[in-house]
Amino acid sequence: xxxxxxxxxxxxxxxxxxxxxxxxxxxxxxxxxxxxxxxxxxxxxxxxxxxxxxxxxxxxxxxxxxxxxxxxxxxxxxxxxxxxxxxxxxxxxxxxxxxxxxxxxxxxxxxxxxxxxxxxxxxxxxxxxxxxxxxxxxxxxxxxxxxxxxxxxxxxxxxxxxxxxxxxxxxxxxxxxxxxxxxxxxxxxxxxxxxxxxxxxxxxxxxxxxxxxxxxxxxxxxxxxxxxxxxxxxxxxxxxxxxxxxxxxxxxxxxxxxxxxxxxxxxxxxxxxxxxxxxxxxx
DNA sequence: CAGCGTTTAGGGTTCTCGAT
DNA sequence: ATCGAGAACCCTAAACGCTG
Numbered sequence: 001x002x003x004x005x006x007x008x009x010x011x012x013x014x015x016x017x018x019x020x021x022x023x024x025x026x027x028x029x030x031x032x033x034x035x036x037x038x039x040x041x042x043x044x045x046x047x048x049x050x051x052x053x054x055x056x057x058x059x060x061x062x063x064x065x066x067x068x069x070x071x072x073x074x075x076x077x078x079x080x081x082x083x084x085x086x087x088x089x090x091x092x093x094x095x096x097x098x099x100x101x102x103x104x105x106x107x108x109x110x111x112x113x114x115x116x117x118x119x120x121x122x123x124x125x126x127x128x129x130x131x132x133x134x135x136x137x138x139x140x141x142x143x144x145x146x147x148x149x150x151x152x153x154x155x156x157x158x159x160x161x162x163x164x165x166x167x168x169x170x171x172x173x174x175x176x177x178x179x180x181x182x183x184x185x186x187x188x189x190x191x192x193x194x195x196x197x198x199x200x201x202x203x204x205x206x207x208x209x210x211x212x213x214x215x216x217x218x219x220x221x222x223x224x225x226x227x228x229x230x231x232x233x234x235x236x237x238x239x240x241x242x243x244x245x246x247x248x249x250x251x252x253x254x255x256x257x258x259x260x261x262x263x264x265x266x267x268x269x270x271x272x273x274x275x276x277x278x279x280x281x282x283x
Numbered sequence: 284c285a286g287c288g289t290t291t292a293g294g295g296t297t298c299t300c301g302a303t
Numbered sequence: 304a305t306c307g308a309g310a311a312c313c314c315t316a317a318a319c320g321c322t323g
Contacts, residue, residue, distance in 0.1 A: 004313095018288060031314055033289060050288075 006068040008035045009047070013057050013065050088271035089116035095129035095141030096121055097189065097258070098214040099234040102158050102282065103142065110278045117271055123213075125188040133263055139272050144189020145259030154259040157279060160231035162190060162256050163246035167224040171247040173201065180207040180226035182217050189256060194229045197253040218244070231256060 011021035012032060022029040040047050047061035057065060096103060107119065122129075122138065129141040134151060147154055164171065176198065183191045198205060209226060211217045217228050218235065222243050229249065238244045248254065260279055262272065 019286080028315055029287085030289075030291095030316080034314085037289085055288085 005035055005039050006072055008032055009039055009064065010068050010072065012036060012048070012055060013061060016056055018055060088114050088269070088274050090269070090271055091118045091120055092271050092275060093120045093122065093138050094275070095132055095138045095143070096123055097126055097129065097143055098123050098184075099190075099231050102258070105282055106275075106279055109282060110275055113278070114271070114274060125184050125186070125191075127186070127188075130261065133261055136263060136266060139269070140260055140262040140275070142258055142260055144192075145257045145261075147259065147261055151264050152261050153264045154261045155276065155279065157258045157260050157283065159255055159257050160233055162193060162229055162249045162254055163232045163235070164227060164229050164249055165218075165221050165235060165244050165246055166227045167221060167244060169245050171227075171245070173203065175227065176203055176205050178206055180209045181205045182209050182211060182220050182226045182228045184217070185210050185212065190229050190231075193249075193253050193256060197249065200253075 008021065008025060008027075011024050012018055015021050015024065018032045018036070019029045022032040025032070036047070043060070043064070045060045046058060047064055048055040049058050110117070110119070122132070124132070126143040126147075129138065129143050130147055130149070130152065132138045133141050134149070142157060145154060145156065166175070181194070183194070207226075209220075211220070214230075214234070217230075218238065220226065221228050222238070232239075232246055235244060235246060239246050260276065262268070262276075268276075
């Protein structure tokens with residue numbers, strides 16, 4: 001049984017006539033007869049009372065009509081779901097490094113416009129997120145750029161100033177050899193930037209302590225355990241309160257670019273396209 | 284004769300499956 | 304992955320019977 005058989009059946013049932021159904025569906029009348037005959041054969045029951053001037057549904061036909069209406073309406077609903085590019089729906093899986101301050105604006109604006117989309121956010125470090133985009137486990141990700149990979153497409157989201165964060169108001173670069181550095185796990189863009197800086201200065205840090213979350217890093221810095229490097233905008237509140245202090249990082253290590261990446265050869269759904277449009281509109 | 288449904292033969296398209 | 308042959312399917316045109 002095919003969807004088309006149900007369409008033909010419904011047309012005959014509605015018109016009470018094979019000829020009128022054929023006219024409506026742009027078929028020749030004999031074809032409609034054949035389709036109905038096959039349907040009856042498949043269901044092993046007649047569906048119509050035949051009379052001189054047309055056809056009328058019998059009880060079995062009425063039961064089939066109820067079901068076919070339901071099936072065809074679901075089919076139509078499903079077709080519209082994919083046709084309607086202006087109202088995306090479904091799940092959008094986005095990766096993000098923890099310190100993207102533009103994210104709440106992007107998310108709230110996107111939620112308002114497309115409430116049917118279920119956004120799934122996964123935090124991580126740049127290297128892991130890039131790999132998950134390449135493995136198609138994520139639709140896209142906010143990471144620290146630039147990323148040089150032939151399969152990665154990228155969109156610059158924001159440039160931020162990196163600061164070295166300590167508990168004390170004063171800072172000497174030598175302190176890095178005296179106190180631990182509190183950093184995200186390997187693969188983090190900020191950490192790589194700091195490591196390049198240290199290498200250029202010829203400084204070997206006393207100790208590197210790895211943490212998984214922004215909260216624990218900042219809590220530990222505030223407790224005086226060590227220092228970290230982070231975009232200035234993500235700790236503005238803490239600096240204002242005097243909980244921690246931010247110290248300038250010299251060029252060319254002082255700026256970090258957050259980018260949105262996606263896999264070049266993957267299909268861009270309307271859901272993802274609208275998300276990227278939202279990012280661009282808020283830049 | 285007009286209007287209806289049914290049957291049959293045949294053409295075009297699509298599907299399946301094995302070979303390469 | 305691609306190609307080709309055969310099978311299966313879908314559709315049409317034409318002829319037919321039935322009824323008012």
